[in-house]
Amino acid sequence: xxxxxxxxxxxxxxxxxxxxxxxxxxxxxxxxxxxxxxxxxxxxxxxxxxxxxxxxxxxxxxxxxxxxxxxxxxxxxxxxxxxxxxxxxxxxxxxxxxxxxxxxxxxxxxxxxxxxxxxxxxxxxxxxxxxxxxxxxxxxxxxxxxxxxxxxxxxxxxxxxxxxxxxxx
Amino acid sequence: xxxxxxxxxxxxxxxxxxxxxxxxxxxxxxxxxxxxxxxxxxxxxxxxxxxxxxxxxxxxxxxxxxxxxxxxxxxxxxxxxxxxxxxxxxxxxxxxxxxxxxxxxxxxxxxxxxx
Numbered sequence: 505x506x507x508x509x510x511x512x513x514x515x516x517x518x519x520x521x522x523x524x525x526x527x528x529x530x531x532x533x534x535x536x537x538x539x540x541x542x543x544x545x546x547x548x549x550x551x552x553x554x555x556x557x558x559x560x561x562x563x564x565x566x567x568x569x570x571x572x573x574x575x576x577x578x579x580x581x582x583x584x585x586x587x588x589x590x591x592x593x594x595x596x597x598x599x600x601x602x603x604x605x606x607x608x609x610x611x612x613x614x615x616x617x618x619x620x621x622x623x624x625x626x627x628x629x630x631x632x633x634x635x636x637x638x639x640x641x642x643x644x645x646x647x648x649x650x651x652x653x654x655x656x657x658x659x660x661x662x663x664x665x666x667x668x669x670x671x672x673x
Numbered sequence: 674x675x676x677x678x679x680x681x682x683x684x685x686x687x688x689x690x691x692x693x694x695x696x697x698x699x700x701x702x703x704x705x706x707x708x709x710x711x712x713x714x715x716x717x718x719x720x721x722x723x724x725x726x727x728x729x730x731x732x733x734x735x736x737x738x739x740x741x742x743x744x745x746x747x748x749x750x751x752x753x754x755x756x757x758x759x760x761x762x763x764x765x766x767x768x769x770x771x772x773x774x775x776x777x778x779x780x781x782x783x784x785x786x787x788x
Contacts, residue, residue, distance in 0.1 A: 511784040525716070590715065639788045646780035649788050657788055 505529050505587075509646050512537070515672055516607055518630050519597040520646060523550065528588040532558075533580045539603040541581075544611065544632060544668060545573045548593035555584040569593065572666075574611050596632055598670060610669040614661030621656035625671045629659065632666040643667075677737050678704055679726055689714045691725065695733045699741040710736065 510519040517537045533540055550569035553562045568575050600607050620627055628650050631643035637660045638649045651657045683692035691712050696704035717728040
């Protein structure tokens with residue numbers, strides 16, 4: 505696995521990674537900024553085998569990694585994961601800081617124009633595949649913008665673009 | 674154009690593995706006397722044996738060329754009379770070096786856009 509980019513937004517990290525074809529890597533899903541609560545599959549497919557103990561029996565298999573899918577990994581918190589690929593796999597992880605923070609994520613696919621209002625919690629717009637605009641400002645892939653409580657933003661996503669709206673519960 | 678022989682000697686349906694032997698007209702031994710190489714068929718977008726052979730042809734061509742080179746090392750060359758030999762020739766045209774990219778990647782320079 506290659507980490508191509510990682511940004512600490514404050515409250516969570518978004519981390520872009522790439523797994524090559526026929527790669528298999530272990531991961532202990534725990535720690536502030538390291539616990540993968542959510543992962544978005546930018547492209548490719550993968551399969552994860554989950555163990556409660558290192559080298560223990562497989563207790564869960566997740567065949568839910570395919571292009572365009574947002575995967576809830578909260579059921580693997582504190583467990584050992586072995587993620588394997590057949591073809592290449594590009595992922596964007598969302599890791600809360602501290603790990604006890606519970607992130608909520610909405611994936612928005614273009615083409616769409618959407619007004620997003622933050623009430624009592626900040627909403628962070630993470631551009632996954634750009635370019636998109638937020639209040640007429642351009643966001644390219646892996647850039648983000650914060651919508652603070654009481655504020656709103658108009659998002660314009662052209663065709664084939666994707667962004668994530670991230671907030672904490 | 675030189676020819677190469679490719680022979681599938683074993684298959685394993687469970688792992689989608691195909692074992693292949695290869696040789697050329699320069700090979701020093703019969704094709705069956707050489708070690709085989711394994712290919713994972715699922716790494717290639719193929720449906721038939723012929724499509725598979727076509728897909729691995731470039732790779733096998735390189736393998737056999739390298740093996741032939743080892744088996745048939747270049748013969749010694751008589752350099753008598755080369756000393757002092759001088760000619761003027763056209764320079765080989767190299768491609769112009771690409772202009773350096775000066776546009777930074779936004780996400781790496783400034784990850785946050787202030788609204």
